[in-house]
Amino acid sequence: xxxxxxxxxxxxxxxxxxxxxxxxxxxxxxxxxxxxxxxxxxxxxxxxxxxxxxxxxxxxxxxxxxxxxxxxxxxxxxxxxxxxxxxxxxxxxxxxxxxxxxxxxxxxxxxxxxxxxxxxxxxxxxxxxxxxxxxxxxxxxxxxxxxxxxxxxxxx
Numbered sequence: 001x002x003x004x005x006x007x008x009x010x011x012x013x014x015x016x017x018x019x020x021x022x023x024x025x026x027x028x029x030x031x032x033x034x035x036x037x038x039x040x041x042x043x044x045x046x047x048x049x050x051x052x053x054x055x056x057x058x059x060x061x062x063x064x065x066x067x068x069x070x071x072x073x074x075x076x077x078x079x080x081x082x083x084x085x086x087x088x089x090x091x092x093x094x095x096x097x098x099x100x101x102x103x104x105x106x107x108x109x110x111x112x113x114x115x116x117x118x119x120x121x122x123x124x125x126x127x128x129x130x131x132x133x134x135x136x137x138x139x140x141x142x143x144x145x146x147x148x149x150x151x152x153x154x155x156x
Contacts, residue, residue: 002090005061006040009093010120012057019045020054021110022122023131024094025143030113030122033146035139039092043123045105046080046097048072054095062086070095103131125151 006026013020022030024041044050051072058067064087074082080097098104109124123131125147133144133155147153 002088005086005088005090007116007118008061009040009058010115010118012060013054014118014120016053016057016060018053018057019047019050019105020121021105021108022120023108023128027122027128028143028147030115030120031125031128031147031150033143033150035143039094041094042096043099043103043105043108044075044095044097046076048076051075058084099131126153129153 010022012018021043022041023043024039025035025037026040028035029037044054051070055067055070058064058070067084070082070084074080075095075097082095083092084095085092109127110121111124112119113122114120129144129147129151132140132147135141
């Protein structure tokens, strides 16, 4: 993943006031648990204003008219996920407002964490553990175990 681009995206989110939370492998990396990833998984607050701020943030980083195709209707609809692939295609963003019936933005415990000279919003280790522990993917189960051990988490 192109960390300079990721940092630019996150700086733009902060500058535009996007209400977001990083999750997935990028969140693991922020917590010091190294895992390769080609995407940035981002939960978004499900409001039309927030989606407009998201578009402004992305447009400030990428010269890509297709950003305007990311709509509140999509992210607030029945399938509230959009994958955005920037023109350079070095990585992609998975943008969600809900993860099935299991998690919505309002359900997330979000913390602020350092990322070089930025402070970014990321789901807490406990929330990330809950997101990963019951999936069918083996790498998610391994991630959950690492989180459980590193942060001394207990099952509910």
